[in-house]
Amino acid sequence: MTAISHMGEPAGLMVFRIVCEWLTLAALLLVFGLGAFAATVARTGIEPRVLPQRFSTAIRWAALAQLAILPLVLIAAVACMARVGPYAAITLIPKVLHETHFGHIWIASAPLAALLALTAWSPSRLNRVRAGGLALIGAVLLVLWAASGHAVDYGRAAIAVYFIHEAAAGLWIGSLAGLWLVAGLGDRVVESIAPRTSRVAGWCVATLILSGTYAGYDALGLSLDRLLYSSYGRALIWKMGLFAVVVAIGGYNRCRLIPGLNIASGRQTLLRNVALESVLLVAVLGLAALLGNTPPPR
Amino acid sequence: MTARGLSLAGAILLAAIAGAPAPASSHSFPETENPAAGQTLASSPSEVSIRFDAPIEKLFAVLRVLDAAGRNVAAGQPAVGPGGYTLSVKVPPLKPGEYTVKWGVVCIDTHHTQGSYTFTVATHGNS
Numbered sequence: 054m055t056a057i058s059h060m061g062e063p064a065g066l067m068v069f070r071i072v073c074e075w076l077t078l079a080a081l082l083l084v085f086g087l088g089a090f091a092a093t094v095a096r097t098g099i100e101p102r103v104l105p106q107r108f109s110t111a112i113r114w115a116a117l118a119q120l121a122i123l124p125l126v127l128i129a130a131v132a133c134m135a136r137v138g139p140y141a142a143i144t145l146i147p148k149v150l151h152e153t154h155f156g157h158i159w160i161a162s163a164p165l166a167a168l169l170a171l172t173a174w175s176p177s178r179l180n181r182v183r184a185g186g187l188a189l190i191g192a193v194l195l196v197l198w199a200a201s202g203h204a205v206d207y208g209r210a211a212i213a214v215y216f217i218h219e220a221a222a223g224l225w226i227g228s229l230a231g232l233w234l235v236a237g238l239g240d241r242v243v244e245s246i247a248p249r250t251s252r253v254a255g256w257c258v259a260t261l262i263l264s265g266t267y268a269g270y271d272a273l274g275l276s277l278d279r280l281l282y283s284s285y286g287r288a289l290i291w292k293m294g295l296f297a298v299v300v301a302i303g304g305y306n307r308c309r310l311i312p313g314l315n316i317a318s319g320r321q322t323l324l325r326n327v328a329l330e331s332v333l334l335v336a337v338l339g340l341a342a343l344l345g346n347t348p349p350p351r
Numbered sequence: 352m353t354a355r356g357l358s359l360a361g362a363i364l365l366a367a368i369a370g371a372p373a374p375a376s377s378h379s380f381p382e383t384e385n386p387a388a389g390q391t392l393a394s395s396p397s398e399v400s401i402r403f404d405a406p407i408e409k410l411f412a413v414l415r416v417l418d419a420a421g422r423n424v425a426a427g428q429p430a431v432g433p434g435g436y437t438l439s440v441k442v443p444p445l446k447p448g449e450y451t452v453k454w455g456v457v458c459i460d461t462h463h464t465q466g467s468y469t470f471t472v473a474t475h476g477n478s
Contacts, residue, residue: 134457152410154459189431206378206405206460348378350463 067346069139070129075342077126078198079226079335080119082219084169085191087112087225087234091184093253108234109179112187116173119194120166127159131345156200165194195219202345207271214271218264222338225257229331236324244314247323251307258300265293272349283350292340299333302326379403379458381466388468395445395472399425399452406435411457414440419448435459447474 091104131149132142150156169190172183193253228250236243273279273286280286306326313319383402384393399416414429429440438456450472455465 114442130461134408134461134463138464153408153461154406154455155461201461203460206458346462348464351380 055131059125063136066129066132066138070126070133071339071342071346073122073125073129074345075339077119077122078219078342079338080122081191081194081198082226082338083115083157084119084173085111085188085195085220085223086225087115088184088187088191088227089190090222090227090231091179092181092188093249101334103238104179104235105237107237108231110328111230111234112179113173116187118168123159123163123166130155149273152277154205155201158197162197165190165197169194192216192220192237203272203349204268211268211271212245214264216269218261221257221260221264222334222341225254225261226255226331226334228253229327229334230345233324233327233331236320240317240320243320243324247311247314249287251303251311254303255307258303261296275342279350285344285347285349288340288347292337292344295333295337295340299337302330302333306330378462378464379405379407379462380464381454384413384452384468386470389470391471391473396442398439398441400437400439401454402437403456403458404436406459407431407438407456407461409435411455411463412438413453413455414438416440416442417451417453418446419450424450431476445472447472455468460470 077267087108091108127146128139128142131145132139134149134153134155135142135145137145150160169187172186173192175183177183196212196216199212199219202215204215206213230248232243232250235246269280269289273283273289280289308325310319310323310326314323359407378427380403381401382404385400386396399414403416408453409431411433412429412431414425415423418424424442425440426443427441429438433437448471449469451467451469453465453467455463457463
């Protein structure tokens with residue numbers, strides 16, 4: 054007789070962990086995406102140094118947030134691994150850092166997260182090099198993030214696919230948020246940046262669908278039952294549903310609004326939709342954090 | 352995003368999935384047990400071991416061998432093999448009877464699994 058089960062962590066601990074990971078991932082993707090956006094914008098003729106102050110401010114606070122929450126991510130993970138409360142988990146942190154895979158990843162991540170925050174808070178104005186540096190550090194952190202989750206169970210190829218998935222999400226969020234943040238520079242800037250943002254978003258969506266399909270196959274195989282009748286499958290359906298809503302809004306923007314950007318009302322509607330897309334994408338990240346803490350069915 | 356680009360990307364994905372091994376399970380679950388679940392042995396094993404399908408963390412690994420009275424008869428702490436796939440514990444010569452193996456592990460993805468199974472050490476001439 055054999056009995057096997059996933060040993061679910063206490064609900065409160067799990068919620069704590071999911072929220073910590075959600076906020077960290079959202080902040081990290083925002084820094085990575087905005088950094089990449091700034092470096093890309095520079096290529097199209099708008100120097101990063103003319104970006105509005107609120108662009109740098111967004112990067113700075115997001116970079117600070119991912120650094121500030123990182124210790125909470127550690128405490129939450131240790132508490133879940135040891136099945137103890139957060140306070141008891143603190144005493145276990147040294148052992149976890151030295152003896153576990155997650156601990157080693159965290160040790161590698163912490164200085165990079167600090168470097169990201171320091172780079173973001175540098176007193177010099179944001180330029181192409183610094184924006185690219187932020188995107189690069191963010192990318193390395195995303196690789197480490199991918200290597201600490203479910204992907205590590207499936208091997209290096211899966212880690213690479215998960216990283217590509219996260220990077221595409223970051224570029225999409227960064228492009229949308231970037232467009233919204235530079236809108237104050239004037240109508241002509243919006244008219245020139247919006248089509249480019251839309252093209253980037255199109256590639257990001259395609260990459261997310263392809264990498265997400267691969268990740269879904271890793272977790273569920275080709276079983277429709279696993280998709281429909283497991284906790285993991287149902288969370289994935291919610292995530293795909295929300296993703297589809299964002300894609301639909303993006304499609305509407307691309308097909309209906311971007312061709313008419315010379316009309317003021319069109320620009321306003323576009324920026325409102327972009328803000329809505331960004332918020333919904335952050336919600337998708339919450340479902341991604343939930344999936345990361347839900348066991349795929351066997 | 353052109354139709355040609357999408358087609359190419361789709362073809363790459365299909366090729367990747369077609370060439371990929373069958374999906375493994377996330378978290379660590381037993382692949383094989385020794386003694387096997389439900390097995391009846393002619394003599395006492397020297398150790399009990401479980402091979403998992405994903406690496407486990409030694410720090411949180413638990414493996415107990417319980418006799419019919421619920422006493423843990425394992426000798427010492429469980430050991431995790433190279434690569435983190437195998438969890439084993441030595442046992443002293445076991446008397447005939449049914450034994451329950453209880454295990455609990457944390458996969459390197461930080462998530463828990465646990466389980467139990469039984470095996471039997473037969474009385475002489477009854478294997």
